[in-house]
Amino acid sequence: MTPANRLRPIDWIVRWCLGLLAGTILVGVTSPVFVRTYASRQWDPVRSRNVYPEGLEYRWRSEGHATSSVGPHGMMGRTDVPLSTKTRLALWGDSQAEGVCLSDERKLWSTLQKYLLDAEVLPFAQSGDDASDWIEQFPGVEEALAIDSHLILLHELIDLESLATVSLPNRKSPALPLWIDRIPDFLLEAGRRLLLTESNEVRRLRFAIGPASRVSKGSVTGEIDACEAPNQSATTGWSTSVERLRRGTVLPITIVYAPHVSLTDDTESTSLQRLASTLTEQKIQFIDCRESLRQAIRSGIQPFGFHHGQIGSGHLNSDGYHLIAEAVSKVVVARPSESITGN
Amino acid sequence: MNFAQAEFVIFLCVVLSVTWSLRAAVRRSPGPANLFLLLASYYFYAYWDYRFCGLLLISTLVDYLAARLIASSTSATRRKAWLAFSLMTNLGMLGFFKYFNFFIESATPLAQSIGMNPSTLVIILPVGISFFTFQTLSYTIDVYRRRLTASQNLLDFALYVAFFPQLVAGPIVRATNLLPQFSNVTRFSRRRFYGGFQQLLRGAVKKVLIADRLAETVDVVFADVGSYGSLTVWIAVIGYAGQIYYDFSGYSDMAIGVAKMLGFRFPVNFRHPYLAKSMADFWHRWHITLSTWLRDYLYIPLGGSRGTKWQTNRNLLITMTLGGLWHGAASTFLLWGIWHGLALVIERNEVLMRIRNRLAAPAKWLTVMLAVLMGWVLFRSPDIETAMTVYQRLWLGLASPANPNLIVWLPPLTLLAITLMIVEHAAWTTRLRRCMRLPWDAWYSPVATAVLLWSLLLYSPRGFRPFVYFQF
Numbered sequence: 001m002t003p004a005n006r007l008r009p010i011d012w013i014v015r016w017c018l019g020l021l022a023g024t025i026l027v028g029v030t031s032p033v034f035v036r037t038y039a040s041r042q043w044d045p046v047r048s049r050n051v052y053p054e055g056l057e058y059r060w061r062s063e064g065h066a067t068s069s070v071g072p073h074g075m076m077g078r079t080d081v082p083l084s085t086k087t088r089l090a091l092w093g094d095s096q097a098e099g100v101c102l103s104d105e106r107k108l109w110s111t112l113q114k115y116l117l118d119a120e121v122l123p124f125a126q127s128g129d130d131a132s133d134w135i136e137q138f139p140g141v142e143e144a145l146a147i148d149s150h151l152i153l154l155h156e157l158i159d160l161e162s163l164a165t166v167s168l169p170n171r172k173s174p175a176l177p178l179w180i181d182r183i184p185d186f187l188l189e190a191g192r193r194l195l196l197t198e199s200n201e202v203r204r205l206r207f208a209i210g211p212a213s214r215v216s217k218g219s220v221t222g223e224i225d226a227c228e229a230p231n232q233s234a235t236t237g238w239s240t241s242v243e244r245l246r247r248g249t250v251l252p253i254t255i256v257y258a259p260h261v262s263l264t265d266d267t268e269s270t271s272l273q274r275l276a277s278t279l280t281e282q283k284i285q286f287i288d289c290r291e292s293l294r295q296a297i298r299s300g301i302q303p304f305g306f307h308h309g310q311i312g313s314g315h316l317n318s319d320g321y322h323l324i325a326e327a328v329s330k331v332v333v334a335r336p337s338e339s340i341t342g343n
Numbered sequence: 344m345n346f347a348q349a350e351f352v353i354f355l356c357v358v359l360s361v362t363w364s365l366r367a368a369v370r371r372s373p374g375p376a377n378l379f380l381l382l383a384s385y386y387f388y389a390y391w392d393y394r395f396c397g398l399l400l401i402s403t404l405v406d407y408l409a410a411r412l413i414a415s416s417t418s419a420t421r422r423k424a425w426l427a428f429s430l431m432t433n434l435g436m437l438g439f440f441k442y443f444n445f446f447i448e449s450a451t452p453l454a455q456s457i458g459m460n461p462s463t464l465v466i467i468l469p470v471g472i473s474f475f476t477f478q479t480l481s482y483t484i485d486v487y488r489r490r491l492t493a494s495q496n497l498l499d500f501a502l503y504v505a506f507f508p509q510l511v512a513g514p515i516v517r518a519t520n521l522l523p524q525f526s527n528v529t530r531f532s533r534r535r536f537y538g539g540f541q542q543l544l545r546g547a548v549k550k551v552l553i554a555d556r557l558a559e560t561v562d563v564v565f566a567d568v569g570s571y572g573s574l575t576v577w578i579a580v581i582g583y584a585g586q587i588y589y590d591f592s593g594y595s596d597m598a599i600g601v602a603k604m605l606g607f608r609f610p611v612n613f614r615h616p617y618l619a620k621s622m623a624d625f626w627h628r629w630h631i632t633l634s635t636w637l638r639d640y641l642y643i644p645l646g647g648s649r650g651t652k653w654q655t656n657r658n659l660l661i662t663m664t665l666g667g668l669w670h671g672a673a674s675t676f677l678l679w680g681i682w683h684g685l686a687l688v689i690e691r692n693e694v695l696m697r698i699r700n701r702l703a704a705p706a707k708w709l710t711v712m713l714a715v716l717m718g719w720v721l722f723r724s725p726d727i728e729t730a731m732t733v734y735q736r737l738w739l740g741l742a743s744p745a746n747p748n749l750i751v752w753l754p755p756l757t758l759l760a761i762t763l764m765i766v767e768h769a770a771w772t773t774r775l776r777r778c779m780r781l782p783w784d785a786w787y788s789p790v791a792t793a794v795l796l797w798s799l800l801l802y803s804p805r806g807f808r809p810f811v812y813f814q815f
Contacts, residue, residue, distance in 0.1 A: 019789020026790065027797040034756060034802055065754060190800045194349075198805035205350050209389040306754075 031186035036061045038188040040178045046073050046144040047124065047137045054079075059185075063314050064101025064306045073141070075123050077104035081145060082120040089119045089332075090141055092134040093153035096258070097125035101306060101315050108153065111321040115329035122147070130159035131241065132166045135248030142251065149252040151328065155259055155316075157271065164240040238278040246282040254285040254332050258316065258324055260304060261293045289327050296323055344390040345511075345810060346543075346597045347551060355601065358383050362605060363531055373528050377502050380605070387507035388470075395469040398436060403504045405432045406479040407497055410486040414493035422487060429483040437476045440468055442672045471511035473669055477636055479504055482518040484640055491519055499525040508601040512594050512812040514612040515632040521607070529606035534783055539603025541781050541788075544795055546596030550810065551803040554590035556760040557582045559804060565723060568732045576736040580716055583723045585764050588617065590811045591630070617715075617768055620707045621699075622686045625715060637666050656691070660684040670722070675730060679721040686714050756802055 007015065037059040041050035051074025052058060058068045058076070071079040076098050082088065091097060091109050099107035109123035122145060124137060134152060141147050154160055180188065197203050206212055245253065257272070272288065279286045293303050296319065303320030305313055316324070344351050358380070365376040389396050409429035416422045482503070485491040494500040503521050564571055564579035571579070595612035602609045616628035626634045638647075645658040660681070667680015689695060699707060717734070724730035767779070781788040 015786070016789045019786070020793040023790040023793020024797060027794055027801070031801065186797070186801055190797070193800060193803075193805070203349070205353070207350060207390075209386070210392045 028184055028186050031184075031189075032059060034061055035059070035186045035189045038180055038183075038185050040180050041074075044073050046140045048140050049133070049137065051126075052076075058100060060100040064317075066101055066103045068100050068107070069104055073124070073145075074126070076100060076125070077107040078109060078121075078123055081122070084120060087119045087148045088146055089116070089121045090138075090145075090147045090150050091121050091123045091125055091153070092129070092137075092150060093125035094129050094155060094159060095125075095127035096155040096316050097153035098123070098127050099125075099316070099321070100127070102318060102321075106318045106321070108316070108321045108324065111318075111325045112151075112328060115325040116332065121151075125153065131163040131245055135163070135245060138249040138251075142249065147251065149254065149332075150249060151332065152253065152255045153324065154255050154257045157257075157259075157268070157275070160238075160241050160245070160255075160275075162241075163244045238275045242275075242278045242282050242284065246284060252285070254287065254328070255279065256287045256289060256324055256328060258289040258293060258303075258320070260313070261290050261297070263294055263297060266290075285331065287327050287331055289324055292323050292327055293320070296320075344387055346594065346601075347547065347810075350390075354383075354387070355604075359604060366529060366531070366606075370528065373525065374498065376529075377498055377525055380507075381498060381502045381505060384502065384505040384507040384510060388505065388510060391470045391511075392467070394467075398440075398469050398472065399475065399505055402433060402436065402475060402479050403501045405429060406483050406504070407494065407500050410483050410493040411495075413483065413486050426483060426487045430480065433476045433480050437472055440472055442668075444672065474513045474515060475504055475510060477515050477633075477669075478509075478517075481515070481636060481640060485518060491522075494518070494522055496526065506602075506607075508598040508605070509609065512591075512598070512810055513630075513632055514595055514598065514609055515636050516609055520610060524607050531606070535606070536604050537783050538780075539600045539605075541600070541792070542596050542603060543600030544792065544799075545780075546593040546598075546600060547799055548795055549589040549593030549596060551593075551799055552756075553760040553763055554586045554588075554593060554811075555804045556757050557586040557589070557764075560757060561586055561723070565725075565729065565733075568729055568736060571736065573736050573740040576733055580720055580723075580733065580737065582761075584617070584716055584719050585761070587719065587722070587811055588613070589764070594810045594812060615768060617712065618708070619711050619715075620704060621711060622683070622690050622714060625711060626683075626687070633666070633669075637662050641665060652691075656688045659687045659691075663687065674727060675721045675724055678727070678730075679718050682714075682718045682721060686718075759802075 037056070039052055039056055039058070042053050043049075044051045052070045054070055054072050054074075056070040058070055060066055060068065068077050069079050070076060072081050089112070091112065093108075097108050099109075104110060107123065108125075109121040112121045113119065122141075124134075124141060126133070131152075134150075138150065195203055259268075276286045276288070296303050301319050302317070303323055304316055306315070306317055344354060361379055362376050365379055366373070369375050385396055385399070388399060406429050409425045412425045413422050416425065482491070482500075486493045494503075499522060502525055503516075503518060506516075506521070509516055561579050561582045564575060565583075568576060592613040599609040599612070610632055612631050614628040614631065616625050619625035619628050642658055642662040645661060646654055647658060648655045650658075661684075663684030664677065664680045667676045667678070667683070670676045670679070690699075699710070702710070720733045720737075721730050724733060778785070778787075781791050
């Protein structure tokens with residue numbers, strides 16, 4: 001190969017252009033190991049919302065490191081609609097229930113199926129969802145997929161509280177346009193990092209001299225922060241939220257509460273007692289997993305986090321899902337004859 | 344503004360363009376380009392906090408004046424007086440901003456026992472004060488010692504003090520090195536510019552891809568050491584050793600690279616300290632500009648190794664203790680300095696030296712690494728209690744209530760960082776070292792450059808982590 005000091009400038013430029021291109025291709029080819037999937041969502045008439053298309057292999061590469069198969073109706077991790085006559089349980093929640101940090105066989109829906117031998121669990125949880133999203137989808141999935149009951153994994157009370165104030169329909173997503181699918185994920189990731197901060201705000205450059213004052217402009221995608229609805233439980237109780245939830249379906253509903261827990265203090269007891277009694281009045285089953293989560297932590301098992309040092313923070317891991325499934329299996333029984341008639 | 348920000352990239356592009364354009368336009372004098380660099384440097388510093396610029400200006404004017412007066416005085420008493428004036432001003436500023444609250448808090452128990460109740464102040468620590476203070480002190484001391492002629496050009500001297508690549512975290516560049524470069528007309532060299540760019544890129548990779556990734560694990564463990572088992576804590580301590588080396592050497596590389604792109608040469612600040620075979624060797628490789636500063640302006644004036652063994656040991660201990668204190672106003676830094684002082688003293692013991700000389704090279708290396716790692720525990724711990732807990736976990740293997748395997752699985756990018764760390768140290772042959780610098784004429788340089796640039800963009804941790812040495 002010709003030494004660079006004998007190259008003409010044009011040859012040097014060509015060498016560098018080709019080399020940079022080769023390096024870029026190398027990064028592109030290897031990037032799936034480290035870069036998540038970016039994909040457009042498509043309208044699903046059953047769920048009345050945009051979902052990832054069936055057949056997509058969805059990579060998650062930050063907390064946890066897993067690839068999820070997307071099934072019919074955007075079910076994350078489940079690639080079939082069951083044909084059996086077992087009880088069908090629709091699983092709802094947010095990213096904690098969606099489980100993209102784990103492989104399909106270790107997700108919550110799969111773990112639940114191992115504990116609930118007579119049930120088929122259909123996962124409809126999606127990151128960022130709250131109660132308004134769930135009740136909007138109830139009618140469609142009940143009719144199209146013959147659902148027998150609903151199971152909601154509640155990680156934050158705000159996801160249920162917000163139902164008191166939000167107006168429906170509350171259509172969220174479409175997240176990304178279709179042409180996104182033609183662009184390699186690593187280019188999209190690069191663009192996202194350049195244009196958005198870590199909290200998904202538009203990056204604003206500062207050139208003014210300091211000291212700097214920081215002003216948050218609000219999130220672009222809405223994926224990270226739940227909207228802060230006023231704390232209904234403190235003033236009007238839970239009645240409005242729970243009534244709206246109850247009116248969303250005539251089928252049995254079970255709510256499993258699995259928040260991040262503190263070993264030392266418990267500030268939610270009063271609010272949760274009110275919630276539990278309100279749910280009971282509306283014939284909604286309530287499973288409080290806090291004590292079992294605390295017990296696990298005391299015995300050295302961390303239900304949250306993915307073994308890279310993030311103790312107690314982040315998403316439910318496989319151990320956390322087993323705890324929840326065990327708690328659910330003790331309580332939930334398939335009871336198609338006990339559906340609640342709506343008003 | 345720090346080197347890892349998007350704003351800095353834009354700032355650097357502007358500075359490079361304007362500087363080289365001015366030099367091309369005014370070939371006979373470096374003045375216009377130097378003036379622009381001075382203004383850019385003050386803007387760089389004001390980006391943190393405009394109030395800090397006042398300190399920089401005071402330090403500049405005091406030392407410029409003091410050096411001129413030292414040089415023009417024939418009386419030894421007057422020369423000493425002007426030197427003392429410079430020392431008191433600089434060390435006074437450093438002492439007030441950095442150590443006032445530390446000494447008040449340390450003296451509080453004693454003061455309260457005699458009925459006094461001293462209060463601390465809310466003091467903002469100016470970024471880089473430790474660095475530029477030492478830099479200007481070296482100038483006046485060298486003028487006093489007649490090793491250097493006092494600068495007659497205030498602009499060049501002001502630029503020497505404020506030059507942005509090394510202003511906030513070094514390297515500590517001597518006036519004998521940098522001032523002559525400012526007064527010479529600099530010609531553009533593509534090879535040097537390219538070398539500077541590659542060094543800047545290497546520094547960014549070290550800081551962002553390796554140091555910050557390791558920090559993710561290290562910070563979590565040190566925030567709650569009591570919850571982790573022995574293996575986890577060992578991983579965190581070794582991880583911290585990697586973090587601080589790659590963070591600081593990464594910053595140094597970026598500073599040296601930027602200076603090179605501007606046509607200036609900075610001294611090397613690190614030479615693979617974790618390959619050292621003795622503690623003395625470690626300090627010839629770690630933060631070289633600081634260790635040589637301490638040697639030339641503290642250790643040697645105290646007597647160095649010219650006196651008795653006891654005096655030499657005393658001088659080593661004092662030097663390293665003050666070196667520890669330079670890093671921060673905390674007892675852990677003080678103890679870290681004392682630790683290294685003791686290690687150097689113990690290494691000079693003749694009996695131990697004979698034992699060490701019989702050891703194979705890997706064993707020698709291991710003893711040095713263990714000593715350095717135990718020192719890093721002090722350096723990293725927020726307080727002595729945490730450091731003691733870490734030592735217990737490391738050496739007494741106390742079981743923790745938490746799952747001891749919690750941290751064994753590390754995410755792929757952290758494993759990549761550790762791999763890069765091991766490869767960079769272990770594969771350090773002369774031939775490979777040249778390859779890793781991505782030479783101008785190598786066919787693989789464009790490919791590797793693209794891979795590094797994309798890696799910086801794609802694989803850096805989200806969320807900004809300041810350089811560790813910015814706190815000093």
